Structures are given as C-alpha cells and as structure tokens.
Amino acid sequence: MAASTLLPASSDGPLVVLVSTRAILTLPDDSLLLTPATISVSPITGKIVSIVPSVLPRNSFPPSTTYADHSPRLLLPGLVDAHVHLNEPGRTEWEGFNTGTRAAASGGVTTVVDMPLNAIPPTTTVDGFRAKLAASQGQCWVDVGFYGGVIPGNAHELLPLVEAGVRGFKGFLIDSGVDEFPAVSSTDISLAMTTLKDTPTTLMFHAEMIPPISDSVGDSVQSSLPPLAPHGELASYNTFLESRPPAFETYAVEEILSLAVLAPQLHLHIVHLSAIECLPILRKARERGINITAETCFHYLGFASDSIEDGDTRHKCCPPIRSQTNQDRLWEELVADDSCIRTIVSDHSPCTPELKLLPAHLEQVQHVDEHRTAMRHSDSGIDMTLPRDDTANALLAFTSKDRGDFFAAWGGVSSVGLGLPILYTTAAERSAQGDKVPSIVDIVRMCSQATAKQVGLSHSKGALRVGMDADICVFDDADEWTLRAHDMRWKNRCSPWEGHTFRGRVHETWLRGQNVFRLGGANDGFIGGKPVGRAIVEKRTG
Template structure:
C-alpha cells in the first residue's frame, strides 16, 4: 500500500513490526515487516501492509506502536479449554481462566462441555453457561456442546444456538454427569449432525477387547482391573493406558464415519504415535478427520516424570521420548494429520491432585474421582474397614499422596502455549531435529484452530476485515515460570520451575490492549474484562 492509500478517517491505531505474521489472500502465512492499521471503533483490522510505514505518514491523532524487533502475531485461538463454570468454580472459572489466557496472547478460547454443572449437553445447560459467563471474560469465548447417551435431540438446537462443535467420550470422563458414548450413540450423533455446520470431536480412548496391560479377562464394557505395580509410579500409570486404548477408539470411530461423509470429525488431545498412520490412511481415503495434540505431549516425556508427581497426570498419558519425537515430526509436516495444537487446560484444586508433601500438602479429595477409567471404589465392608484404619493412623502419612490412579487428571497451561512451543522448537532446531517455524506455530495455534471451530472469518489471522486480535511476543525474553506467574485459579502446574525462551508482552483484543506484562493491575489493562461470549451460528 502506498502512502496515499492510507485511510484518513480516524483516529486509528497502528501497530508495526519488522517481524509480523500476515495472512495472505490465499490463506498462506508470511513472516514479513508489516504495518497493521486498526479501527478501535469497530475492533477490526482496516489494512495489513507488508512494509513498515513511518509514523510521519499518519495523521497526528494516530496512536502508533512500533514493536520491532518483537514478533507481532495474531492472537491465539485455544480450541480446548475447561473453564468449569458453573458448578465447579473452585477448580476454575471464566474470570480466572480467561485472564490466564489473555496473559499469554490467547484472545479466543473454546470451552469444553464437561466439568461444569450442568454440562453443555442441553439447550438449558448452554443457557446456564452463557449466563455464568456474563461480564467475566477477558477474552472472547466460544463453546462446545456435549454428546452423551440420550441427548441426540439436543444436538441440532445447540447448533442453532451457536455452539462451535461437539465432544463425546469413548471412555469414562471422570464426572458422572457426562457419561461415555457407545458405538450406537456415536452413529446416532453422526447421523443427526451429518448436514450441520459443525465438528464432531472425540476423546479417543477405549478399553480394547483384550488389553495386555490389564489382563485377558477384561472385556470392552468392563473397567480395567486394578493396576499392577506401585500406584505412585508413573510407569504403572503409563502401562495402564497403552497406545491400544487410542488406536482402538479411532478405529471404532472410523468404522462408523461412512454414515456422515461430509461431517468434520476430530480427535482431541492425541497422544500415541501409533494413531498417526491410521489417521493418515483414513484421510487418504477421503474421510474428513483431523487431530490435535497438546503442549504437554510436546514438552514432557514419561522418561523424566518423577514418581508421585501427579501434576503430570492426564488422559491419554504423556508417553516416552520416542513418541514425543514422532509427534514433533507430524506437526512439522503440512500434510500431517495433526492440524492443531491446544492446551487442554484442565485444572482442579491442588487437593485433588494428591501431591506428595514436597510438592503440595496432601489431602483426600472431597469427591470420588474415577477419571483413570479404573474402578477404585471399595465394597462397603472394605470401605468401613478402611475408614477405621484411617482413624487409627491420623497422625501418620497419607498413603494416597502421589497416587496417579486416585488423583484428578489434567494439566494447567492455558496461556503458556507460545513459550512452550517456541522453547522446545528452538532446542530441537539446535540439535538438528525437524521442527516447526514460528509461522507453523501460528498456523496450528491460531489459523487452524479458528478454522476448526468455524471462526476463520474473524479470528486467527492478521489481514483486513479480521478482528484486531494480537499477541506481541518477545522471543529473546528468557524467564522461569513461578507460581506467581500463574493466573489461573489454582496455581498448580507441572510447568512450574521451567525456563522458557520467549514471552508474550502484550495482548490486544478487538483493537484494545487488554494485557501488558509488568503493568498495573497485574498487567490487565482497563480494570475490567471486555471479552464476549461467541454465540453466532456457525456457517459452512
């Protein structure tokens, strides 16, 4: 754009950087010097020009920000976040969860349908969640609906109400109000949604007909037997959920996919590398299926997790270094089946993590947890005997501290995605390993996540007409995550103590700065949230 083409009506806000990731007309991404002109009145990008235009070229009332040499990136779209409100606000809530997102350059989150009470499995449940979100969101928030047995009649009304997609579990979810679906339920959901503008997603784990890890007597519909080995051993936990849990679930989904050939299917938080060839082959056959993986699968490996450190517990589990390397290879391939990277921010209270004393004071949970997929419930007589034994040893250690099977599964990390990916990508590049570039990271964490939830027309990119959502990322900032840096509700995360290269210094939402690192009010600009609940009906 030449100087005479600059819009004269204003006032405008101008952001420039010698390193900006722009979205081109063909949807490709380009790292380039750029000038981005924003209308604060509409919250939209007016122009995105692939050159630096000096301050002197603009009217005197223009607010001009030169962020060079920091990276000017589109705001991230985290398409997998558990905000847990209403119902379990002691775990997380809209206010704290979206503040954490904003502090890390995430300008849109999409809230999962479970862990709130009621879950988003009915139109009334969705209305309750929308009511709870009012006035609390620091970033824009979209919502998923849930697929559970018996709610097929709610799916299309939820589409009309504006949910961005649907999620179902093929294994116990850990909360009683969100039961797992059978193959019959999956087929009914696919048939119901086959012509709808939506995405049908799955937590793809299921007990195989015969699972080597738990014994030949286990059948599909039964819970696994009690694990063999120390319950505070990460190896015991890992062996209890082998890759076969994931591959079998994906094969089950693919066997039904023919009933809805135009429906976008999606595998959430893919962990096992053995799934990759299955998904690649399915895509080659024309099945519309994609997958996501998570920051923790790319940053942690089972080889380095200490026994008892239940902060790392999640489902599916974090696997070994060889597996992690294969995930990095897949996300580095534009033709790969893993199209998006998300946080799967799934917090709880520290007490539910049952951390050992050197990590956190151990307390018994106030509610029964069964998200391990393993029935830890004792028969009544055994329960009473156990209670008596507990009374007799009140002054002794709590035996379930560090128990991977009794602890709640989930990793807190919303807002940490850019530092995690940039740090580990830089380390891999230094070793000569295959690694994605910053443009690839933007593609998987902003552009593709926006596409996954039907928001690509307004989110996930820097070009004219898009929402003016930005993350200012200083890739030279080396810092260590401390508890005080965690802005989600419960400051418990396996990332604590990790040193990162790169940090978000500012976040902009629809033309307004909402976070500035080191600023007053803990960096949150304006003192009150301006995020919106996204309820526009998704279009094809």
C-alpha cells in the same frame, strides 16, 4: 503484498497503529508471510482496517493516532485455544471464566473454546448452554466459544445446540471421570453422526476405549478400575502409563472410522492425540477421503514419561504423556506433508491442588475455602454430594491417602496461555540438535489459523488480515524467563511447567483493537481493570 484499506480512517475515528520489523500476516490464499508490517486498527469497530508490508514512521499518521513500534518483537495473530476447561458454573473452585481467561490473555490467547464437561450443568442441552452463557457474562478477558456435548440420550438436543451457536461437539468413548458426562456407545456415535451429517460443525472424540479382552493386556481387563488394573506401585508413573496403553487410542480411532461412512461430509476430530500408533491409521483414513483430523497438546510435546518423577501427579492426564520416542514422533508429524495433526491446544484441565494428591515436597500452601460448593468428583472416589460436614470428612480421608497416587489423583494439566513459550522453546532446543521443527510461522498456523478454522471462526479470528478482528499478540522471542507460581494466572497455581525456563514471552495482547494485557503493567498487567471479552454465539456457517 500491497497496502489495503477496509474503511476510511475518518469513519473509524482515531486509529491504533502497531508496527514491527517482524509480523506474520495472512495472504489472500491463506498462506502466511513473515514480513515487516504496519497494522492499523479501529478500536471502534475492533477490526484491522489496513496493513502495509513495511514499517511506516509515526509522522505518517494523524496526531490523534495511538502508535507503537514493537520492533524487533513479533506481531502475531492472537492464538485460538480450541480446547479449554473453564468449569463454570458448578466447579468454580477448579477454574472459572474470569481466572481462566485472564491466564489466556496473559499468553497471547484471544479466543478460547470451552469444553462441555466439568461444569454443572454440562453443555449437553440448550438449557445447560444458557446457564453457561449466563455465568460467563462480564467475566471474560478474551472471547469465548463453546462446545456442546454428546452423551447417551441427548441426540435430540444436538441440532438445537447448533442453532444456539456451539462451535462443535465432544463425546467420550471411555469414562470421562464426571458422572454427568457419561461415555457414548457405538449406537450413540452413529446417532450423533446421522443427526449432524449435514451441518457445518465438528464432531470430536476423546479417543480412548478399552479393547476386547483378546486384544488387551490380559484377563485383568475384566475387573480393572480405572481402567486396567494396576500392576505395580501406584505412585510409579510407569504403572499409570501401562494402565492406559496405546491400544486404547487406536481401538477408539478405529471404532470412530468404522462409523464415518454414516456422515461422509462431517468433520471428525480426535482431541488430545497422544499415541503415535494412531497416526498411520488416521493417514490411511484421510487417503480414503474420510474428513478427519487430530490435535495434540503442549504437554505431549514438552514432557516425556522417561523424565516424570514417581509421585509427581501434576503430569497426570488422559491419554497419558508417553515415552521420549513417542514425543519425537509427534514432533516429526508436525512437519510432515499433509500431517494428521492440524492443531495444537492446551487441554487446560485444572482442579484444586488437594485433588492432585501431590507429595509434600511438591505441594504449595493453599488457602481452602470452607464455604465452597460441594460437588462430586467420581474419578477419585469422593462423593461430594454429601452434606457439608460429611463432605469435609470425606475430603480429609481422601487427602490422607498415599500422596503421589497416580490412580487416585485428578487427571489434567494446567497450561492455558503457555503455548507459545512452550512450543517456541522446545522447537529451538530440538533445532539445535539438528531436528527439523516447526517455525514460528508453523506455530501460528497450528495455534491460530487452523484452530480458528476447526471451530468455524476463520472469517474473524486467527489471522492478521484486513477485515479480521484486531486480535494481536506481541511476542518477544528473545525474552528468557522461568515460570514461577505468581506467573500462573489460572485459579489454582499447580502445573508441571512450574520451574521451567522458557525462551519467548508475550508482552502485550490486543483483543478486537483493545489492549487487554501488558506484561509488567498495573493490575498485574490487565488493562482497563475490567473484562471486555465476549461470548461467541453466532451460528456456525463453515
């Protein structure tokens, strides 16, 4: 690989130069290479201006250069987490732009893409998108892209949202848990596909759907809430798991594929795939030429139902975390030829701790803001649109329910910024047992390069290459540490990953040539004291 220069150094002003004996670079053919590297960055343009595939010494550069040798730590492209719920405006006691993007930056994530639901209003109209953009101003520690939502009756908003700069669209085939984002029917999906069929976008689906009664678990499906009637202790994880069987996912995937003929060029995508039974269905569809991919999540790769304690609702998410055998098969898929799973994301979906209904021995002391905005949380049956006193009484009644009830607790796992250590640690453990696992190069491909491509940002994000945004993560793969509450930079310090020991930690994060996070630094490591992230609103072209 030859050295290359985008702009003369003199036109860029003083350079920032990061070097290491190990960096993962993107070559002209989009393949990835682990190599020594000297990466020169312009803090003025925010771009990578040159890369040399060796470690050049400090005296190779003018005295005004900021030079840092990070050897033997890894220089990686900043991660692109293409599935994050930031919940602002409207549900800012759950999460917000400031806290969610701080957590991302601390984990080497330089771009997040915000989901269209859980904020009020949702991003299902251009006006809703504008409200979200206004709320994000001056708050983001990393760059933030946005998805639009597909709900019944908003097909006329989809093309205007494309023009406004959303990175893709998401719809639910099952109750989303929030009233302002209802599930779509086959008619709604068909209309969305035909509307978007000639646009460079991605149409994504939460692929769970209650099958016909003849294909389900029995007649109890007729009166189930939610969504199959539980048969067992509500604090038992197995009871919850049985209520959302793999058939929910396979039926939804088959429904989507049955309509794909309406938009043969449109990129279809299954979010947070959990059930391995979907894999052969997707593989056959891809062999027939259907343009469909899938993602999975850190929690499906790091947790298994076999080891989830009853009552530990920190693990509740939908689709659910499944068996160890299921997890093993997901890992096998990651290294398969032409894998259906192209990306790995966090699906960071937080809430306030009281909505998790944790048993007393798992609950941390929380400071409740009595002045927080009222809201509705339909999953758990609380009407938070009531007047304040009535809302407080409803919340009190809600939190006095049996703790550890998987059916009443909010579903979602908090993990934005933890992806690198989760994947690196779990892969190392599996490798030690003789399993074939993704390398650090593969992890970069699935968490940076492919996620950037999924949202139409591969021209600027997800790669260490001349001309790209200088989004760089410094990762120490030898650093062993245990996640404690103070390490969680998101708003509510509640996560099933607490107490886990990881190998590998992000030590620095650079966003467009600016050092935004340094582990152990002042201000909890956040450089400069104020956010420099931007809202990504450029119209998607690929």
